[in-house]
Amino acid sequence: MSVDEMRVLEALEALGRRLRDQILKGEPPALEIPARTLANVVWDPKSKMLRLGPRKLRREFLDMGEAKKFMQTVLMLSLIVRARREGDYPTIRDLYYAGKHTIEYVDEHGRRRREETWDSQRESDSVIQDIEVATGLLREHMGILHDTKGKIVGRLIVRSAGDVIDCSRMGDGAYSIPPNPDSLEILEVDAEYVLVIE
Known part of the structure; x- marks a missing residue:
C-alpha cells in the first residue's frame, strides 16, 4: 500500500x-x-x-x-x-x-x-x-470508479499512462475521461474557458 x-x-x-x-x-x-x-x-x-x-x-x-x-x-x-x-x-x-x-x-x-x-x-x-x-477526499482518491461518461474535445493535449493524446484530433468522437482524471498530465491547453457538465 x-x-x-x-x-x-x-x-x-x-x-x-x-x-x-x-x-x-x-x-x-x-x-x-x-x-x-x-x-x-x-x-x-x-x-x-x-x-x-x-x-x-x-x-x-x-x-x-x-x-x-x-x-x-x-x-x-x-x-x-x-x-x-x-x-x-x-x-x-x-x-x-x-x-x-x-x-x-x-x-x-x-x-x-x-x-x-x-x-x-x-x-x-x-x-x-x-x-x-x-x-475532504474525492471518490477517485478513495478508489471508487464510475462509469466513463465524460468526454473531452478541443484544444487540449494530455499525457495518460505515457501516451500523448491530442483532444483536438479525435475525428467525429471525443476522448473519454478516465475514472481517475488526476492521473492525466495536462501538457498544453489553448482554451479561454472549460465547460464541465456531469
Whole structure:
C-alpha cells in the first residue's frame, strides 16, 4: 500500500474512530458533514471556483429523522474502508449492490417491519458524496470508479499512462475521461474557458 493510499485509508478510518470515541464516552453518535446545498456555496476569488461554505449538518443516530441516513453513511463508509484495505476498486454501482439489503426489525408497537438500506442508487451516490465532503477526499482518491461518461474535445493535449493524446484530433468522437482524471498530465491547453457538465 502506497503512502497516498495509507493517507486515504487513515482519513476514512478517522471518521469511524470519531464515532467509536463518541460511543465510548457515552455520547450519542453523530456525524458532522458540510452541507451540500446551494445556500452553502461560496465563491472563492483566489481559486476562481465555487466551494462549500462553513455550514454543516448533523446526522445523529438517535434522531428518528436522521437514523436511516446515519446508518447509510456508516454502512457506505465501512464498504469503502473494506475495499481500500483489500485493494479493490469498486464502481459506485458495485457499492450500491454491496450495501443493498433488507433490514428486518420490530417497531415500538411490536409490529414486524422491513426496510431497504437504500431505495435507489441515487441514495447511495448521495451518501458517497457526503463521505467525500466529510473527509475532504474525492471518490477517485478513495478508489471508487464510475462509469466513463465524460468526454473531452478541443484544444487540449494530455499525457495518460505515457501516451500523448491530442483532444483536438479525435475525428467525429471525443476522448473519454478516465475514472481517475488526476492521473492525466495536462501538457498544453489553448482554451479561454472549460465547460464541465456531469
